[in-house]
Amino acid sequence: MDLEIRHLRVVCTIADAGSLTRAATALHMTQPGISAQLRRIEAMLGGCLFHRRQEGTVPTPFGELVLGRARAILPSIDELLTDTARATRRMSATALIRVGSVGAPLLGHLLLAVKALLPEAEVTSRCRYSPLDLLEDLAADRLEVAVLGDHPGQELPQPEGVALHTIATEPVFALLPATHPLAARDEVSLPDLLEDDWAVPRPAADRTRAYWSSVSALTGRMPCAPHEAEGRQLIEIVRAGLAVSLCQATFIEVPGVVVRPLAGNPLWYRHMLAWRDDGPLAAHGTDVLHRVVNGYLSACTASPAYARWQEQNVGAARARRYP
Known part of the structure; x- marks a missing residue:
């Protein structure tokens, strides 16, 4: 032996x-x-x-x-x-493409892009709250591609072997009950918003809550946040008139809530894509970015509040465009 x-x-x-x-x-x-x-x-x-x-x-x-x-x-x-x-x-004839995403309007467009460019591939997806967890999964070869996001001063690190690409940088908007007095305004000041109770995401590795607090502190006020929630639960708290919150500019209004820009654009969010340098999507990078950017631009048009803001703030938000 x-x-x-x-x-x-x-x-x-x-x-x-x-x-x-x-x-x-x-x-x-x-x-x-x-x-x-x-x-x-x-x-x-x-x-x-x-x-x-x-x-x-x-x-x-x-x-x-x-x-x-x-x-x-x-x-x-x-x-x-x-x-x-x-x-x-x-080398497999049917590659496995594992897609990860934070909460953002890009996941559907990314999945469609992968399916169009690699029609024989088996595609799976999973969502995580923290972009750092997704970056770790990419670096450890547990994902091939992911939708990520970060805030100014909290830029994501770039692990070895992972390519990061900015899709767009956009303002953060206010999320209000439809019956709220501020909903009648075209834009809302952050100090006025801080007069209300807030619903905020839980403290997490993506540091969204910490970013909101740090910018709010510049006004001399901090959010009073008796409600901690995310996703649908946060929206329901706002819809019930119990709190206000913040959201991505591409958030599409649903009955009972309204989206309004923040005066002076004090908060920003960056949408990103990341994939492995040695992964099956590396050779299709330009095509993937082109398709996802176009999808993002269509999401901007579908959000009336953001579309109006863009008309009034030409060039303030930055989305990558490809010929």
Whole structure:
């Protein structure tokens, strides 16, 4: 019998666990089974690897030699297996494209772009609240592409091997109950908005709540936020007239709530796309950006409040355009 990679893993697991019983549990083996495996490995290598004692196993000098070499070899083997698995996925006739997204108007357009450019691909998607979690998934090869977002002063880092592309930078708007007195105005000042109770997202790695608070503090006021909610729940709290909040400029009004620009545009949000440099979408980057930017521009048109704001603030918001 020849020495195999799995044998080196067994030896390292025994050394790390400090006993055959604990190593057997870690490897999902029985204690007699791992004992027999160790004897065969020792016979192949020609020496005793561990002293078997009542308190556990201790490497012999010969075992230390083998462990040193095994621990030097196994990380390279693991890297090889990871790289070949990634290459195999890229060469597969039916690629798997895993898409991630924060809450933004870009996900649907990105999914349509992927399906149009890679019609044979299997496409999956999942949403996360934090863009940092999505970046981590991209860097760890758990996603191929993601919709991200950040705020001024809170710019996202760029992990090695991940390309980041800005789609648009837009103002943050006020979200009000339709019956609120401020809803009759064309725009709302942040100090006036701070007179009301707020509904805010939970503190999280994307730091949206911290950004809102830091900008509000410049007015000498901080949001009084008795309600912590996101998504549909936040909208329902506002619709019920219990609080005001903020939203993306592309938010489409639903019955019971209205969207209004903030006077002076004190808050901003940046929409971004990110993908792996070595992933299946890297070769289609320009086409993906073109399609998603066009989708974003259509979302701007579908939001009456944002469309009016753009007419009055030509050039203030910045969306990437491609020929």
